[in-house]
Amino acid sequence: MKPRDLRGILQYIPIFREKIFVIAADGAVVSHVNFSNLLLDIAVLRSLNIHVVLVHGAAEQIAQSAKEQSLTPSDTNGTGITDDTTLKLAIIAANTLTHEILEGFAANDLRAANANAVTAQPFGVIKGIDHLNTGQVSRIDNELLQSLISKGITPVIPPLGFDGKGNTFRLNSDSVARQIAESLAATKLIFISTVDGLQVGEEIKRQIVSTDLEMILNNSPKNIPSVQLSKARHAADACAAGVPRVHIINGLITEGLLAEVFSNEGIGTLVYANEYRQIRSASKKDVASILRLSRDAMDRDQLIDRSKETIEECLDDYSIFEIDDNPIACVALHQYPNENTGELAHLFVNPAYARQGIGQRLIQYTEKQASKSGLTKIVTLSTQSFAYFENKAGFSIGSVEDLPNERRLTYQSQDRNSKILIKQV
Ligand SMILES: CC(C)(COP(=O)(O)OP(=O)(O)OC[C@H]1O[C@@H](n2cnc3c(N)ncnc32)[C@H](O)[C@@H]1OP(=O)(O)O)[C@@H](O)C(=O)NCCC(=O)NCCS
Known part of the structure; x- marks a missing residue:
């Protein structure tokens, strides 16, 4: 074991x-x-x-x-x-x-x-x-x-x-x-x-x-x-x-x-017996699950490498998709209210639950959150799932100019050459 x-x-x-x-x-x-x-x-x-x-x-x-x-x-x-x-x-x-x-x-x-x-x-x-x-x-x-x-x-x-x-x-x-x-x-x-x-x-x-x-x-x-x-x-x-x-x-x-x-x-x-799946806000006890869930994806550069501390700092942005009380997917929405923009980040679905629409449900959920917070645009960065965002979630390819100012700086310093995707909400 x-x-x-x-x-x-x-x-x-x-x-x-x-x-x-x-x-x-x-x-x-x-x-x-x-x-x-x-x-x-x-x-x-x-x-x-x-x-x-x-x-x-x-x-x-x-x-x-x-x-x-x-x-x-x-x-x-x-x-x-x-x-x-x-x-x-x-x-x-x-x-x-x-x-x-x-x-x-x-x-x-x-x-x-x-x-x-x-x-x-x-x-x-x-x-x-x-x-x-x-x-x-x-x-x-x-x-x-x-x-x-x-x-x-x-x-x-x-x-x-x-x-x-x-x-x-x-x-x-x-x-x-x-x-x-x-x-x-x-x-x-x-x-x-x-x-x-x-x-x-x-x-x-x-x-x-x-x-x-x-x-x-x-x-x-x-x-x-x-x-x-x-x-x-x-x-x-x-x-x-x-x-x-x-x-x-x-x-x-x-x-x-x-x-x-x-x-x-x-x-x-x-x-x-019932719908036992739900999306809920993340809490402190979820940090370990988020890391465990997405470690492989970080290793494969599908997701940006995040430490426990980085996740804890913005834990309020995270939502968890759970089945039977167990986290099996996560997503974060980082908000840039001055530019009416939200960044959808750290979307990850446990591969055992792939192709059940969970990723799309989390994206829709994030869009609703953004819209409720008065944001009008969502951006996301992806190295290997940009086609997913385009084909399955209605995003389109954008450019660095679409990123909020603050995010543009980190994008340039991260040097991952991720594709930038945008969607109006
Ligand atoms: C991308 C991801 C979130 C999709 O989650 P999911 O719950 O399996 O997806 P859904 O069930 O909503 O959609 C499945 C469909 O998307 C397609 N799809 C899944 N990943 C894809 C990708 N990387 N590129 C293109 N299409 C993809 C599937 O083939 C399937 O197509 P079909 O409906 O025609 O059969 C998941 O594969 C994942 O966690 N990937 C690693 C992390 C990542 O890249 N996150 C995005 C960056 S923030």
């Missing part, structure tokens, strides 16, 4: 401390060799005082043991019909997996317990089809889960539920995880499967607002591969019920869980 990564992680710690993450791992993830690494990731979360509830599936193991016994399961993932034979397979598979998970937790010095926290009822007869032993969650025992969590014990939840009358039902683990996340008001619900994220059309979506996902699910569900529909549906529903962030990640990637939770870029898909 690089020191820079560590700094990135540290910024999240106060946000997530004592919060609950519900993690839903598919059976195929639990039986994969990388699962031991996933447990290490969970150990890191626990060591940072993040509470975890682990729900697991069993579809792969049910299919596998049916094959070994030359049986045909009536359903493997708890959404179809579960006949008696399939229920037996599910009980053995789920209990074996829970045992393996508890064993793994113990090997990592983590306390965990098989929590009987889900009461179930029959899924019932749908359009004339009796789903037999397939169940649905009727109640989550929050008190039990909270008491385990408060003692530092990670509840491990199998995809099974009891009805209190001696019946066991096969449950879909995505659905169980969603309902636990809602019930515990979890900060995150993290679906871990064996694919890289949620595919919509041809691409894996990196982020999607839940209402957009809802729209796709309602209007064009064919855009989502059928095997991912369940997770997509539960992700959208969880957000609608108040879970702010749902992640869909690939559990076969080493340190994938940590990368997803502790970096803006993530490795999978983030489904978020």
Whole structure:
């Protein structure tokens, strides 16, 4: 791990401390060799005082043991019909997996317990089809889960539920995880499967607002591969019920869980409940982020080299674009009121968020600020992004005469030969 990564992680710690993450791992993830690494990731979360509830599936193991016994399961993932034979397979598979998970937790010095926290009822007869032993969650025992969590014990939840009358039902683990996340008001619900994220059309979506996902699910569900529909549906529903962030990640990637939770870029898909992006004025604590964000661009001479002190001196001029409380872009507006001119400077967008219109939003925002302050003209200097300002933001190439007097002097002394761009606002 690089020191820079560590700094990135540290910024999240106060946000997530004592919060609950519900993690839903598919059976195929639990039986994969990388699962031991996933447990290490969970150990890191626990060591940072993040509470975890682990729900697991069993579809792969049910299919596998049916094959070994030359049986045909009536359903493997708890959404179809579960006949008696399939229920037996599910009980053995789920209990074996829970045992393996508890064993793994113990090997990592983590306390965990098989929590009987889900009461179930029959899924019932749908359009004339009796789903037999397939169940649905009727109640989550929050008190039990909270008491385990408060003692530092990670509840491990199998995809099974009891009805209190001696019946066991096969449950879909995505659905169980969603309902636990809602019930515990979890900060995150993290679906871990064996694919890289949620595919919509041809691409894996990196982020999607839940209402957009809802729209796709309602209007064009064919855009989502059928095997991912369940997770997509539960992700959208969880957000609608108040879970702010749902992640869909690939559990076969080493340190994938940590990368997803502790970096803006993530490795999978983030489904978020609301518009969580905003532009705000910079404050003292942002100086380090501004420097960290744009250091590479300064090294490449895309931006003028600025020290911590230079930024601090004109910090009031800076605005930050943040996602999920994390700065991912910045811009400054230096004002020359005597000449009714503003200089747009230090525009930088984290390359992981390139081409999402963030740069243009910051330019528009700066133009509005300038106009509110009574300025009539904006200038900007650029060595490598002048075409961007011309093509995407309506600037045109100007000359040294367009610069405010004071700025002209520094321009000449800086000797960067930047292009000068101007725009009336
Ligand atoms: C220039 C910069 C701010 C663009 O940010 P962004 O949020 O990715 O840009 P947007 O999403 O608003 O616009 C993307 C479009 O601009 C184009 N674009 C991006 N950078 C460009 C550049 N340097 N030159 C020309 N076009 C560029 C993209 O190709 C894309 O085009 P498309 O819409 O046709 O696909 C960003 O690349 C950056 O931080 N660059 C390094 C710092 C810099 O040069 N700052 C400006 C000097 S103050």
